[in-house]
């Protein structure tokens with residue numbers, strides 16, 4: 001199933017799963033040459049300009065992770081409460 005693809009920079013054959021596509025020139029590269037400055041990307045200026053926004057995206061994802069963690073805690077607390085109530089009811093019946 002896994003297709004072999006050739007790195008456009010060094011010619012190394014990598015499986016499709018571990019190959020990287022450059023966002024800026026849409027070339028296919030091995031893990032060592034996936035970054036624009038490693039394969040002399042023709043659109044490296046675009047990559048340089050986009051770097052600060054990439055940082056911003058990273059920050060947003062970490063913030064949303066914190067939010068989901070909090071959500072998980074709330075859900076966990078509610079589940080614990082429900083379990084305690086179920087146990088109390090069971091013991092009362094027995």
Ligand SMILES: [Zn+2]
Nearest residue numbers: 007010030033
């Ligand atoms: Zn390569």
Ligand SMILES: [Zn+2]
Nearest residue numbers: 022024025041
């Ligand atoms: Zn590129």
